[in-house]
Amino acid sequence: MSNDLIIKDLQAKIDDKEILKGVNLTVQHGSVHAIMGPNGGGKSTLAHVIAGHPSYTVTGGEIWYKGQNVLELDIDERSKLGLFLAFQYPVAVPGVTVANFLRAAINAHRAEAGKDPKTTSIPVAQFRKQLREGMAALEMDEAFARRYLNEGFSGGEKKRLEILQMTMLAPTMAVMDETDSGLDIDALRIVAGGVNRLAGPQMGALVITHYQRLLDYIKPQFVSVMMDGRFVREGGPELALELEEKGYDWLREELTGAA
Amino acid sequence: MTTSLTLKDMTAEQIVALSVAAGEPDWLTERRREAWAFFAQAAPPEWRRTNLSGLNPEALVPTQAPQGTAIQWDAELAGSGVVFTTMAAALRSHEALIKAKMDTAVVPLDHKFSALRAALWQDGAFLYVPKGVAIDMPLRVCYTLADANQAIFPRTLVILEDNASVTLIEEFTSHNHVAAALAGPVTEILAGPGSSIRFSSVQHWGAGVYHIGGQKVVLGRDASIEWTSVSLGGQVQHVEAEARLEGNGSQVHWLGATFGNGTQNLVIAPWLRHVGYNAESFMQFKTVVNDSAYSVFDGMIKIEHESKATSTRLEEHALHLSPKARNDSIPGLKIDTNDVLKGGHASTSGDVDDTQLFYMQARGIKRDDARRMIVMGFFEPALNRIPVEALRDELTGIIEGKI
Numbered sequence: 001m002s003n004d005l006i007i008k009d010l011q012a013k014i015d016d017k018e019i020l021k022g023v024n025l026t027v028q029h030g031s032v033h034a035i036m037g038p039n040g041g042g043k044s045t046l047a048h049v050i051a052g053h054p055s056y057t058v059t060g061g062e063i064w065y066k067g068q069n070v071l072e073l074d075i076d077e078r079s080k081l082g083l084f085l086a087f088q089y090p091v092a093v094p095g096v097t098v099a100n101f102l103r104a105a106i107n108a109h110r111a112e113a114g115k116d117p118k119t120t121s122i123p124v125a126q127f128r129k130q131l132r133e134g135m136a137a138l139e140m141d142e143a144f145a146r147r148y149l150n151e152g153f154s155g156g157e158k159k160r161l162e163i164l165q166m167t168m169l170a171p172t173m174a175v176m177d178e179t180d181s182g183l184d185i186d187a188l189r190i191v192a193g194g195v196n197r198l199a200g201p202q203m204g205a206l207v208i209t210h211y212q213r214l215l216d217y218i219k220p221q222f223v224s225v226m227m228d229g230r231f232v233r234e235g236g237p238e239l240a241l242e243l244e245e246k247g248y249d250w251l252r253e254e255l256t257g258a259a
Numbered sequence: 260m261t262t263s264l265t266l267k268d269m270t271a272e273q274i275v276a277l278s279v280a281a282g283e284p285d286w287l288t289e290r291r292r293e294a295w296a297f298f299a300q301a302a303p304p305e306w307r308r309t310n311l312s313g314l315n316p317e318a319l320v321p322t323q324a325p326q327g328t329a330i331q332w333d334a335e336l337a338g339s340g341v342v343f344t345t346m347a348a349a350l351r352s353h354e355a356l357i358k359a360k361m362d363t364a365v366v367p368l369d370h371k372f373s374a375l376r377a378a379l380w381q382d383g384a385f386l387y388v389p390k391g392v393a394i395d396m397p398l399r400v401c402y403t404l405a406d407a408n409q410a411i412f413p414r415t416l417v418i419l420e421d422n423a424s425v426t427l428i429e430e431f432t433s434h435n436h437v438a439a440a441l442a443g444p445v446t447e448i449l450a451g452p453g454s455s456i457r458f459s460s461v462q463h464w465g466a467g468v469y470h471i472g473g474q475k476v477v478l479g480r481d482a483s484i485e486w487t488s489v490s491l492g493g494q495v496q497h498v499e500a501e502a503r504l505e506g507n508g509s510q511v512h513w514l515g516a517t518f519g520n521g522t523q524n525l526v527i528a529p530w531l532r533h534v535g536y537n538a539e540s541f542m543q544f545k546t547v548v549n550d551s552a553y554s555v556f557d558g559m560i561k562i563e564h565e566s567k568a569t570s571t572r573l574e575e576h577a578l579h580l581s582p583k584a585r586n587d588s589i590p591g592l593k594i595d596t597n598d599v600l601k602g603g604h605a606s607t608s609g610d611v612d613d614t615q616l617f618y619m620q621a622r623g624i625k626r627d628d629a630r631r632m633i634v635m636g637f638f639e640p641a642l643n644r645i646p647v648e649a650l651r652d653e654l655t656g657i658i659e660g661k662i
Contacts (some may be wrong), residue, residue, distance in 0.1 A: 051621050054613065078625035091618035097637025104632060105622035148636070165622060 003029035003066055005050075005083075005173050005204065010061035012049045013130055019045040021229035026160055027206050029175065032199050034207045034220035036240060038248045041169070042229040043208045044088060047177040050206075051085040052078055080109055084171030086162040088178040092150040096160065099145040103127055107174065109169060134167045155182030156191075163194035174198070175206045180214035192217030212244035224253065260516060266410065267317035271295050274378060283350065286358055294367050294377035301371040302312040308555045309497040310524045314439050314469045319410040321379050328382050328413060331399040340389040343398055346414050349385035357385070361416055364447040364475040364503070372471045376412045376443040383414030383444075388423035388454075397457075397646040401430040407438035407467060415446040419454035419482070426457040426646050432492070436467035439494065446474040450482040452506060457485045459645050460500075463657055465494035466521075472498045480506030480535070487644045488544075490525050491657055501530040504538035504566075515544035516641035519552030519584070520661040528557040536567040537600075543574040545637055548584035549661060559591040566596055572603040578637055579610050580630075580662065631662050 005027040012020040027033045035043050044152050050063060052075040063070040070078055093101070107121040116242050122130075131145060137158045150158055159179055166174055180188055195218050199205045206232065207218055215223075215237070223240045225233040227248070232255055233239065243251070274295045278288040303311075332343045342353065350357060368378035373662065384400035402413045415429055427448060442464065450456055462470055470493045476484055490496055502511045511531060519525045531540045546554050556575045577586040588606055611633050619629035635642075638658060645651045 053617055074626075075617065075620035076623050076625050079621055085621050087618065087621075091612075093612050093615050093619065093633060093636055095639030096632050101619070101622075101632070104624055104628065105619075108625065108628070109622040148639075169622065198518075 002064070003172065005206070006062075006064040007046075008062045008064075010046070010049065010063065011059045012045060012056045014045070014056050015061055017227055018055070018059075018080035020049065021227070023231060024227075025224060025231060027204055028222075029172070029200045029204050030219045031222060032205045032207060032218060033222040033224065034209065034215055034240060035224050035226055036209060036212075036243055037226035039210060040115065041226045043226050044177050046226070047085055047175045047206075047208055050175055051075065051081065076108065079169070079171075082172035082173045084166050084169060086159075086166060086174060086176040086179050088149045088181055090153075090158040090162055091155075092148070094148050094151050096149045097146055098149055099131060102131065102165065103147050105165065105167060111187075130168055134164050137167070137197070138164055139190055140164065151199060159183055159187065159191050160194070163191050166198060167194060170198075171203060173206070174206045175208070177208050178210065179207070180209055180211065186213070212240050215240045227252065227255070265318055265320050271299070275624070283592045284354055284358070287350070290362070290367070291378050292618075294374045297368045298374035298378055301374060301421060304370045304372065306497060306526070308553075308557070309526045310495060310553075311469070313494065314441065316375075316410070316441060317656055318613065319408055319439075319441050321381065322405070322409045322411050328384060329399075329401040329403070330384055331401075336394060339392050341394065342385065342387040344385055346380075346383040346385050346416065349416075353385065353387065355430055356387070356418065357416065359531055360418055360449055361414070361447065361519060364449060364477045365445055365473055366611075372443060373445075373473055376445050376473065379410070379443075380412040380414045380445065383416070384429075386415075386417045386427065388419050388425050388470070390420040391422045393424040394426065397426040397428055399428045399430065399647070401432060401582075402442070402444060403431075404433040404436070404440050404464070404468060407440050407601065409525045410441040410443065412443040412445070415444070415504075416446040417446075417456070419450045419456060421451045422453040423451065424455045427649065428459045428461065428650065429570070430650070431462045431464055431470065433465045433468060435465035438467060440468050442468055442472070444472045446472070446557040448476040448484070450476065450478045450484060452479040453481045454479065455483045455485075457644070457646065459487040459489070461489045461645070461650065461654065462496060462498075463489070463654065464489035466492075466494060468493040470496040472496075474498065476502045476511075477505050478503065478509035478511070481508040482506055483510040484512070485644065486511065486513040487641050488513070488515040488527065488529065489641065489645070489654065490515070491654070491661070493525075494523060496525040496527070498527045499530075500527065501532055502540070503532045503534060504540060505534045507535040507537055509535055510539045511540040511542070513540070513542045513642060514641040515542075515556075516555040516638045516640070517544065517546045517554050517556070518549075518658055518661050519547075519554040520549040521552060522550070523552045524554070525552070526555040526557065526560070527577055530561060531571060531573070533560070533562045533566040533569045533571065538566065539570040541572050543640075545641065546575070546577040546586050546588075547580060547634055547637065547661075548577070548586050549580040551583040553585045553587075555587045555589070557589045559593065560602070562592075562594045562596055562599060562602075567598045567602045569596075569598075570601040572601070572605075574605045576606070576637070577608040579608070580634070631659060634658070634662050
């Protein structure tokens, strides 16, 4: 049983459009692995397919994590297995407060088959303490907990809430989908700080980004480049710097030239 | 006024005799006689969206008062001049006030059912809050139906003097009745200048009840109402409700929550009628339908010609939990003046949002639980305004059972 996230020859489409055309990737447990690449290359699709978004149809390949065939699991089961998707566009749910949502999510993780949920749910005092500490670390006001989930939130507030959820659910593998989009430098620093506190032996991270900027704050050990539904290059942090300097066109030319 | 006759066997003479025997004042006996005469000759209303085919009013027995009325308050409030009692008791203690105020907001001879209610109303609740008195604790009146084949016609009459403020819950509840029963309640709220009321009307009858009600609120200068209308129970509901912004600067903030499941047919027709200057209103009704239920929102904003600088907004939102369930939204806006400050309308309708479900499932919450949370969240702003936690919890349980 491997605690690495292993993706083999993954193919997926939305409607009738092929997006992923044979993705192979291993994210080592406890590592930070960045995925870069031009828009439309399939980065966000990969994140959604890992999480189980129903709009995408997997037409081939496998995803394995902790000895489980992830593609056979329901969406909520993937979360309970330790996978976490930080959304690029977090969804508003009016009438459901941040606190109630978080408590429901934590209790869903703590639930055990055949046991009364009352016996497994998080004690109120413990939940409040965790929530308070999590919010303080992300410089969030306490009133935040009583607001409706993502409703009327600024871009920065939404991303902080994603990191707060990640903190409280303590996943072992986080997939961060363009977490830097829509953030100013201050918010980026806070959000990246939240990720850095968690990433390490307890949590691996697959960090998807279009820009090198985020990688100044979250240091990856590995960088993979995705174009047109496939990974085309893998390297260390220096690859991200090279892409920042030269853009993606040289890589595309090199690849088409080689073909 | 008590009787054991079915509606079919009742006559105008009996109505008069019963009223006299109950010791009611002459003017009330006369109003009943007049209403009954109207009822007897009026054709049934043509309510295309309200299915009354399962109701046979003639077989119903108007019930004996007053076992169906429960009034909860703190008797110490009487020291500040507040009156909260049954209508029967109030007719003895405050006859002149009732004579002067009752039926000034509602129109008794509007249609067959309104006339029936005016002819046969038994008991109910009377609330009087004197000038400047503010009551913090929520007052409650609860109407129940003991048996099937009964009909009840309770009256709620609320009179707020200048700058009074109060919180009132009006509740309709019963066990499940297999055979049809009829509830024909009438609620009148007369809010004097500067007064304010938080009013929750909560209909959670058991199965089998036909609820054909009328509610009307008249707001004086700078008076305000925070109105919450909850419609959950019964077989059929047909409620005509209106807030009349009579006074300058009056305000209405009105939230509705309707949930039909099974074969329920729940119709609500809330109206905002703007008459005064600089009045503000907001109406937001939310509807959930499941199974093969049919619900109707027939809302209207009427801006009368004498009004000026009205600000108003109407929203209605519907969630469908089953492909067989239906909801008709028929919002209307009639403007008879050219002096409106703001007027807006928004409407949504559809299934539970897949992106919301995915987002919640991606956090480990099971699909059914996510759905339940989304529906509860949909109603949260309205439920959150129910000022008694135990009732809020009870309604939450009822709603969860309908999802």
